[in-house]
Amino acid sequence: MKVSEKFIIIQKNIENACKNSGRNPEDVHVVAVTKYVSIERAEEAVEAGLIHLGENRDEELLSKQEVLQDKPLWHFIGSLQSRKVKNIIDKVSYIHSLDRLSLAKEIHKRADKPVSCFVQVNVSGEDSKHGLSPQEVKGFIVSLKDFTNINVVGLMTMAPHTDDEPFLRTCFRQLKTIQEEINALNLPYAPCTELSMGMSNDYMIAIEEGATFIRIGTALVGND
Numbered sequence: 267m268k269v270s271e272k273f274i275i276i277q278k279n280i281e282n283a284c285k286n287s288g289r290n291p292e293d294v295h296v297v298a299v300t301k302y303v304s305i306e307r308a309e310e311a312v313e314a315g316l317i318h319l320g321e322n323r324d325e326e327l328l329s330k331q332e333v334l335q336d337k338p339l340w341h342f343i344g345s346l347q348s349r350k351v352k353n354i355i356d357k358v359s360y361i362h363s364l365d366r367l368s369l370a371k372e373i374h375k376r377a378d379k380p381v382s383c384f385v386q387v388n389v390s391g392e393d394s395k396h397g398l399s400p401q402e403v404k405g406f407i408v409s410l411k412d413f414t415n416i417n418v419v420g421l422m423t424m425a426p427h428t429d430d431e432p433f434l435r436t437c438f439r440q441l442k443t444i445q446e447e448i449n450a451l452n453l454p455y456a457p458c459t460e461l462s463m464g465m466s467n468d469y470m471i472a473i474e475e476g477a478t479f480i481r482i483g484t485a486l487v488g489n490d
Contacts, residue, residue, distance in 0.1 A: 299483035420460025
């Protein structure tokens with residue numbers, strides 16, 4: 267199936283999820299996760315009207331960006347090693363995986379302008395996932411006040427890969443609650459208005475619980 271056909275299906279699902287939760291579909295942004303697909307497939311995504319593309323490896327991001335240039339807005343969505351920051355900084359519009367002070371220092375040092383960052387939160391508590399614990403988020407964000415090249419636009423989480431809808435909702439709601447708490451602090455460097463959560467298997471649930479950025483790979487740019 268073509269990416270454009272899949273995108274139409276996803277847009278309809280977004281509309282339905284927004285209708286169920288009283289939200290505006292225009293407030294939900296789709297990040298096409300192109301990390302496992304060819305440059306040609308990524309080009310197809312752009313031609314289908316997708317504005318946001320996500321990669322989790324610096325080499326893949328740079329090779330696709332060389333071809334597609336600045337047509338899409340680039341998101342770095344994977345765990346980011348501090349030593350890799352210099353390769354992608356100022357070449358991405360968003361970093362979804364800020365989760366430690368050493369990384370924040372490197373981003374601040376390397377960036378030529380403020381970078382929009384999501385703080386990654388491990389709401390499920392899984393050992394296999396990166397991110398701060400919910401209890402660490404406020405203190406961490408407060409500690410970023412002197413890093414003028416970091417703008418905390420929101421929070422990100424990866425929910426467990428499960429069909430347990432109540433548990434998924436609990437995870438997403440918890441992130442929404444933390445996001446609202448940070449937003450209420452009125453920190454000029456951390457407006458924290460956005461929520462990056464939801465993937466191919468759970469994005470409709472995530473939208474109903476407040477997601478503003480959903481990261482879709484298989485269901486959108488998969489080769490089936």
